Amino acid sequence: MSTKVEKTVVVDVPLSTVYNQWTQFEDFPHFMNGVKSVTQLGDDRLxxxxxxxxxxxxxxxxxVEQVPDSRVSWAATEGATNAGTVMFHDAGNGRTEVHLVLEYEPEGLVEKIGDKLNVVENQAEGDLERFKKFIEAEGYATGAWRGSVNEGAPVGTPGVEHAAASRGDDGKAGVSGKAVAAGVAAAGVAAAGVAAAAA
Structure with missing residues (x-):
């Protein structure tokens, strides 16, 4: 079963600058908590x-689609099953609206517990806010890629069905004992809370 997250932030920087910064995928660890690295393998692979x-x-x-100053859409091809789109809109007065639509499939006990606790939704909201602070503090993009991928193709917003090749994960998730303990503890706290509410 998949989960869909939608979040929006308005950035006090012009559209092209915001879009140009977003295309610098390898800079994502600067504002996305939990992202250790993003490696650009080609114009359309990360x-x-x-x-x-x-x-x-x-x-x-x-x-799967990239249109300058408009949108970037992706789908996982292996590993964690996820897909989505980031859309950019001119909000007037040198401001830009950034809208994220993300769909993913949690795998394993820890991820499923985290999903119930809205961990990814909260993370996405925080990442957009950190992106806003990052680009507003800089005032310019650290680079830009103005090329297109499948521009004009009827892609829409990809969902997990577009990431079908990534299902199953093939052991690419590593779970520490600490994470399992934290997940079990969180599940216990959640269960205790439900029991107390029922009582």
Whole structure:
């Protein structure tokens, strides 16, 4: 079962500058908590390494559509099952609206517990806020890629069905004993809370 997250932030920086910074994928660890590295393997391929709540995940993603100053859409091709779109809109007065749509499939006990506790949703909101602070503090993009990928193709917003090749994960998730203990403890706290509410 998949989970869909939608978050929006308005950035006090012009559209092209915001879009240009977003295309600097290898800079994502500067403002995305838990992202250890993003490696650009080509114009339309990225390798991600992230750790959230003690769970280390690695995956490859394909950019299925990229339109300058408009959108970047992706779908995982292996590893953690996820897909989505980031859309950019001119909000007037030199401001830009950044809208994220993310769909993912949690795997394993720890991720499923984290999903119930809205860990990814809270992380996405925090990452957008950190991106806002990052680009507003800089005032300019650290680089830019103005190329297109499948511009004009009827892609829409990809969902996990577009990331079907990544299902199963093939052991790319590493879970520490500490994370399992934290997940079990969180589940115990949640269960105790439900029991207390029922009583």
């Amino acid at each position: 390798e991600w390494v992230a750790e959230l709540g003690g769970v280390r995940r690695q995956w490859e993603a394909k950019i």
